[in-house]
Amino acid sequence: MHQCQIRYRNSQGTLLRILLAATRRGLDLHSVRAEPEGASHRATLQLEANARQLAQLGRDWRAIVDVLEVGQPMPQGDA
Numbered sequence: 001m002h003q004c005q006i007r008y009r010n011s012q013g014t015l016l017r018i019l020l021a022a023t024r025r026g027l028d029l030h031s032v033r034a035e036p037e038g039a040s041h042r043a044t045l046q047l048e049a050n051a052r053q054l055a056q057l058g059r060d061w062r063a064i065v066d067v068l069e070v071g072q073p074m075p076q077g078d079a
Helices: 014-023 051-062
Strands: 002-008 028-037 040-048 067-070
Touching: 002 014, 002 051, 014 028, 014 040, 014 051, 051 067
Parallel strands: none
Antiparallel strands: 002 040, 002 067, 028 040
16 A cells, blocks of 8 residues: 655646546545645545556646646555
């Protein structure tokens, strides 16, 4: 399982596009948390993905106009 953080401008449909990038690949989303962070917002997703899928997700997320930053995926334990 990995944790991914995406900072974005909270314009109409941005969070949906972030989530669709993961779900259209059939990835298992364990949790999603979105919250304000100053003038922007941050989405934290916990998902099951391999290195290739994570690389593709990063490219997809960076291609979304209102995405400001995509953090490096962090492995999470099963605890």
